Amino acid sequence: MIEKEATYYKNLDDDKAQCFLCPHNCIIKNGKSGICRVRTNNEGRLIADTFGQVSSMAFDPIEKKPLYHFFPGSEIFSVGSVGCNLHCSFCQNCEISQTSVADFPYLKQASFESIVQQAQKRSGNIGIAFTYNEPTVWFEFMLDIAKQAKLTGLKTAMISNGFINLEPLQQLLPYIDAFNIDLKGFTEKFYENYTSSHLEPVKETLNLIAKSGKHLEITNLLIPILNDNLSDFSDMLDWIRDELGRDVPLHLSRYFPRHKLTIDATSPELMLEYYEYACGKLNFVYLGNLHGRQGSDTYCPGCKNTIITRSGYRTEISGLENNGQCCFCGKQVLPEKNMKL
Numbered sequence: 001m002i003e004k005e006a007t008y009y010k011n012l013d014d015d016k017a018q019c020f021l022c023p024h025n026c027i028i029k030n031g032k033s034g035i036c037r038v039r040t041n042n043e044g045r046l047i048a049d050t051f052g053q054v055s056s057m058a059f060d061p062i063e064k065k066p067l068y069h070f071f072p073g074s075e076i077f078s079v080g081s082v083g084c085n086l087h088c089s090f091c092q093n094c095e096i097s098q099t100s101v102a103d104f105p106y107l108k109q110a111s112f113e114s115i116v117q118q119a120q121k122r123s124g125n126i127g128i129a130f131t132y133n134e135p136t137v138w139f140e141f142m143l144d145i146a147k148q149a150k151l152t153g154l155k156t157a158m159i160s161n162g163f164i165n166l167e168p169l170q171q172l173l174p175y176i177d178a179f180n181i182d183l184k185g186f187t188e189k190f191y192e193n194y195t196s197s198h199l200e201p202v203k204e205t206l207n208l209i210a211k212s213g214k215h216l217e218i219t220n221l222l223i224p225i226l227n228d229n230l231s232d233f234s235d236m237l238d239w240i241r242d243e244l245g246r247d248v249p250l251h252l253s254r255y256f257p258r259h260k261l262t263i264d265a266t267s268p269e270l271m272l273e274y275y276e277y278a279c280g281k282l283n284f285v286y287l288g289n290l291h292g293r294q295g296s297d298t299y300c301p302g303c304k305n306t307i308i309t310r311s312g313y314r315t316e317i318s319g320l321e322n323n324g325q326c327c328f329c330g331k332q333v334l335p336e337k338n339m340k341l
């Protein structure tokens with residue numbers, strides 16, 4: 001196994017190390033790991049345990065990430081490892097996110113070159129998505145893959161909780177084309193109580209990505225009782241509209257009981273109520289994890305015609321020109337760079 005030294009840390013007294021990759025800024029004793037379980041102190045040297053370790057690889061529809069405004073209808077090679085810097089009580093991927101290299105026997109070793117080669121070989125594949133577990137804690141390997149991918153003309157996407165320090169994020173930005181960032185709630189209390197993290201750094205991440213001009217979409221998991229407060233939701237929508245722009249797509253995802261949370265699944269009625277409310281404030285709102293087609297299609301914000309139709313993961317671009325303009329009224333709906341390789 002490759003022993004890869006982590007970036008973004010410093011040595012402290014008594015062989016301790018402090019990691020600066022994410023806002024937890026863990027101080028880690030010799031022989032112990034950080035909150036994410038995958039960065040370990042080996043006699044004062046911080047090791048990125050999951051470097052070159054892959055838990056899952058698959059060619060997925062890009063809509064599954066979810067990314068709806070980035071090469072709609074295409075396929076993207078999706079890769080992930082284990083570990084996460086958050087401990088969400090409702091985690092939908094807990095088998096790979098809440099574990100360590102030692103506790104997960106199914107990891108496979110891979111080089112960044114071999115991953116990029118696999119992505120390149122598949123015809124129609126647009127690039128590589130870092131997903132499944134939290135890619136932030138895979139930082140060094142993700143960066144190596146992304147740099148190589150950019151050299152070969154592939155697109156890259158990061159599906160993340162957004163809890164990363166600004167310096168590593170700035171280092172990543174030139175090599176990542178598209179982001180889907182979770183905005184799990186809009187109060188510090190929610191973030192502290194149910195994710196073991198904080199809201200403010202996630203807002204800073206979203207702001208930095210939006211200002212960078214990289215493609216950005218947001219996912220919000222709607223959980224009954226825990227974050228189904230319409231006033232907080234309204235504040236979140238106002239913040240997205242005013243700080244990031246009303247064209248940033250918002251995916252409202254339906255919660256199902258998972259991991260430590262046993263609250264009943266979000267009702268379809270509540271999903272629809274929040275969807276309709278959000279449509280009044282943002283131009284592109286989608287529903288996820290819900291049967292039926294409502295909240296799947298894309299409408300032109302100019303003339304309101306349907307321009308992209310989705311059914312499951314089948315996508316039909318019916319009303320968009322190749323340059324991203326609406327066929328009906330000519331409005332530029334998707335940036336041209338998100339349509340053509």
Ligand code: SF4
Pocket residue numbers: 019020021022023024025026033034035036037038039085137
């Ligand atoms: S990446 Fe892991 S070790 Fe580093 S600060 Fe975050 S949780 Fe701690």
Ligand code: SF4
Pocket residue numbers: 084085086087088090091092093094097132133134161195
């Ligand atoms: S951030 Fe995502 S992967 Fe990590 S614990 Fe939360 S839901 Fe799970």
